[in-house]
Amino acid sequence: MTLTDVIVVGAGPTGLMLAAELRLAGVRPLVLERHPRLRETAKAGGLGGQILELLRYRGLLERLEAAVTGPVPPPVFPFGGLHVDLSDLADPPMHALPLPQARLERLLDDRARELGAEIRRGHEVLAVTQDGDSVTVGVRGPDGPYEVTARYVVGCDGPRSRVRELAGIGFPGTSYPEVNRIGQVTVPAGITVRPDGDLEVPGLGTVHAGFTRTDRGVFGFGSVTPGVLMFSTVEEEPVEYDDDVPMDLAEFQASIGRVLGGEFPLGEPRRLSRFTFKARQASSYGAGRVFVAGDAAHLFPATGVALNAGLLDAVNLAWKLAAGVDGWAPPGLLATYHEERHFAGARTMLHTQAQVALRRGLDPAADALREVVGELLTDEVVVRRVGALIAGTDIRYPGGDHPLTGTFAPDLALHTDDGPTSVAELLRRARPVFVDLAGRPDLREVVAEWPRVEVCAAKTDRPPADALLIRPDGYIAWAASESPADALRAALTAWFG
Template sequence: MDVDVIIVGAGPTGLMLAAELRLAGVRPLVLERQPKRRDTPKAGGLGGQILELLRYRGLLERFDAACTEPVPAPRFPFGGVHLDFTQLADPPLHALPLPQQLLERLLDERAGELDVDIRRGHEVTRVSQDDAAVSVEVRGPDGPYRITARYLVGCDGARSRVRDWAGIGFPGTTYPEVNRLAQVSLPETVTVLGNGDLDVPGSGTIRAGFTRTGHGLFGVGSAPGSQVVSLYTIEDESTEYDDDVPMTVAELQDSVRRVLGMDLPVGEALRLSRFTFKARQAERYRQGRILLAGDAAHLFPATGVALNAGMLDAVNLAWKLAADLHGRAPAGLLDTYHDERHLAGARTMLHTRAQVALRRGHDAAAEALREVFQELLADEQPLRRMGALVAGSDIRYPMPGSDRHVLIGAFAPDLTLHTEQGLTSVAELVHAARPVLLDLAEREDLHEVARAWEDRIDYRTAKTGDRPADALLIRPDAHIVWAAATDEPADSAAPALREALSGWFGSP
């Protein structure tokens, strides 16, 4: 066997997976057909639960420091309306304006620090597998070669050849829409008004937010006092565009003219991207020794969610693959990757398809639907619910014993912890991507059980105000797989902990 894991694709999902595997003690090989990182603008930032996960890895400050733009107000498009969290002190949905080229550079640097082998300009031309290994044929700069691995993960995007070689179906819908997204400066002749509207000489006022016409949807957003604005158009088109051919300013202006029926002067383009919407999800995320993550596994018909979903796929998968490769995975552990992330993908598909229904209707009934939906979002509870749905923070994975405690299956809350060494937090405990048994009540009965797994579990004791449980067993991806209720008797808690440790982390 040449390597343990081959990752096909060095986009954000593939790079995140490689780094997580290294944290778990596995040496992956990343194969990328492009000879260098792409400069073509794609996603404009990160949003949702992946920001919390990056914070739990101790990386968020580094990513935040790399941003060259101010973090926008928490107001997000949703199918032609808005989720406006500006009146909430603690919004359930956040975004980081980190263009994908910059994100990939940061992830590439992180992978380099962890000594990940990334081979750019190496194109995978064929994949086959048997019960013991995956064989890959590669065309590299020095000619073709063959390599074998225990597992292969396809992170090779929407047109995944890995998915095709594995024979995994990718059912769904392609919508006849072309979306154009741009960040541009405006000439001084165009005035950005205090409310965000644009005053265009000779043409009139373009209002902030979304404008729907008989020819499509136009959106504009700006920061107060800035001549840099974000523009967005959606049109129904049958044109097939090559993703590798970048959009131009002229193409953007032509689209604005078709949708609004007016010319909008544009200065320098800081970002230009074009994309179509598809709603597709792989039937399986695993076929034998081949697995899928990111856009190879799912495509969503809305912006702002693909990176969140793909990078969270990677974090969920990495520690499970590592456990299998280290020979300590309990039966069925790797299959939980499909079970959990397919469920998460279905939740994301639910709200992005709802966005399709909201934005594509043009009759009076569709206008009424949008108006009613926007009214519902004026109330805090439904607004928070929608924010958690879009962020992916509402996911509670179904797990054995989940009826024992409300936190089982959920992302671990970032409790402030008082220890003998001083203050810390749950987020700091999972920086190293290792499982943690957090004892909040000095339960020696639970510590005694955990000793048999001390080679793979970090046992930590701490105090916290208004503790939610006596103890929490936290996976490397920060999800809770077991919890002892407050003052739960030893004859109940200890056997349940032993079962959870065996079920998730193997025999003692």
């Protein structure tokens, strides 16, 4: 039997991100993935929200941006059948990268391997047992069954997580009896796109741009690039699909036909996907030495938020696990993973369930609700608030007195005696950093007792505080204005042992 630091079950985006972050923290992860090859199924079409800023801090965003081949769409995001249009904002709170999930996974796989993570594909985890010191997983590999033992196991094994089930973690919530289908196809022969954006469809007449509600569901369309249209349907169907089983063109065409009540021609498919909506969140993100992250921990009933939440789980958990492996984790540090990420997940659940209420109602009251919210979404203050909600940039982890504590550290431009740097640059190696912005040797002296915390004395325009103690995941552990050194010592002890 082999012994490793952390076993990561599942090489989806969450598991791969976790493996890379664990390597940055100096820990040996072993990733076990049941599929023999990298996934090709069309799932997410892009990545957006707070995670993009973290990826930039890690120096990874440029690489992801370079892999984007299609046009970058305008910053307009769906919100419960309506749209949040951020195009007029100079500094929008939400950004997105149109990077198909299969490509994202390949890049994250490259990154994790470059950093030295071991990834075994074709290895399915069947059993998980733990005692006070370690966790053992039973694996079925290409050469037969075997066992591996680790200090911790993280289930990044998706919606039907076996790790979650074996750890006895509940997954309460709702599955909505509704199927969403999306397809990008070339402009079908016989269909005319009018100058106002509406479609003329033989046999069906004019189909207006945006969403059309019928008693069979919702049909939507918009243009993607010249010559390519995006169609979508939402139908009430009490069927559970496996997300890894792709949809074909005939299934999509039949769905549009049912919603619009007539035959609808489709061109060449560029991208087809189907998903069902669930609102479920793990009752606990950890049980003993076993944790869950990503879709294994939460499923939200709206698009565009799941990857952001899952990758941020991974970043939050990695350095805390490393502290446990290295033996310096202060009491309660690992418990903050559940406290913080369950809290963040609950907030995402709040707005995605509000979107369900907006989207699903078919009576005049629901129409009125949509009209009112649609009107509000023309107001800049509201657009900013809702954009930040979708992006998760408004998250402030609980605890801490200073208003900056628990928020994501802004990327300050820093001027040091050794030249210019920035918060992003300091966080590239995922080390905790103390940034002294007001020439406070008294505070730097305290931090010197924690050699694992890097110290940077710098000047910046409009400093948000005298000093910032920033965790490896980019969140502020402590911020000083007038606070005495004792408060800093308490924060360092609580977070960094």
